[in-house]
Amino acid sequence: MGMQTHINEDRNMSEHLYNPDILQKLDFSKSPAVFKPKISAANPGAEWMVVRPLQRADFDKGFLQLLSQLTSTGNITRKQFDERFTQMKMSGGHYVTVIEDTRSSKIIGAATLTVEQKFIHNCSLRGRLEDVVVNDTYRGQQLGKLIVVTVSLLAQQLGCYKMSLDCKDKLIKFYETLGYKLEPGNSNAMNMRFEDPS
Ligand SMILES: CC(=O)SCCNC(=O)CCNC(=O)[C@H](O)C(C)(C)COP(=O)(O)OP(=O)(O)OC[C@H]1O[C@@H](n2cnc3c(N)ncnc32)[C@H](O)[C@@H]1OP(=O)(O)O
Numbered sequence: 001m002g003m004q005t006h007i008n009e010d011r012n013m014s015e016h017l018y019n020p021d022i023l024q025k026l027d028f029s030k031s032p033a034v035f036k037p038k039i040s041a042a043n044p045g046a047e048w049m050v051v052r053p054l055q056r057a058d059f060d061k062g063f064l065q066l067l068s069q070l071t072s073t074g075n076i077t078r079k080q081f082d083e084r085f086t087q088m089k090m091s092g093g094h095y096v097t098v099i100e101d102t103r104s105s106k107i108i109g110a111a112t113l114t115v116e117q118k119f120i121h122n123c124s125l126r127g128r129l130e131d132v133v134v135n136d137t138y139r140g141q142q143l144g145k146l147i148v149v150t151v152s153l154l155a156q157q158l159g160c161y162k163m164s165l166d167c168k169d170k171l172i173k174f175y176e177t178l179g180y181k182l183e184p185g186n187s188n189a190m191n192m193r194f195e196d197p198s
Contacts, residue, residue, distance in 0.1 A: 023053070064076055109143045111130075
């Protein structure tokens, strides 16, 4: 393998799914969430913590192992991960966002904003919050709030007129503290299942 190949591989591994600059500019004072002590995506409260878009290298930093604390992931190979990363980046609208513990190079939190393009409401954009998870040994330290508020402000910044989520009953209070509301008569989640996911 020549030197050029190595350089290309290195650049690929640090490639971000979306432009990281936008996270640095998010204004956390716009969120109703209360952070004690005060933290934000730009200043997550510890020098060993970083909030950023997903990178290809996160395959080796336990990203999928973290997701398996949320639901079943299946056995995803590096090739499958890489291809899905490329597809998401090319199609746009997929804002997979992570928190890394840079001491151990491990992904300790994640949440995804998916932006849906619509014709209604004058060609509006709608955000959906998906796949929120914090590593169990790091829970109760505001990281859940941090990652959810980050992608919610990101949705607002990108011009979404609203952001929606589905969750278990026991998490309603958690999301209410972050500005989400159950809308009477309009809060039913329904599914049609085509197969058991692996
Ligand atoms: C849209 C979706 O993806 S829904 C799926 C959500 N994900 C999961 O259920 C996966 C497993 N759970 C987790 O990963 C975590 O428990 C999370 C992401 C829900 C919360 O992460 P944490 O880092 O613990 O959250 P954080 O420390 O910011 O907690 C914020 C507040 O919510 C409360 N809270 C957190 N999790 C829960 C819970 N499961 N039930 C009730 N309250 C909770 C905390 O007590 C805390 O309250 P406080 O500020 O008054 O102390």
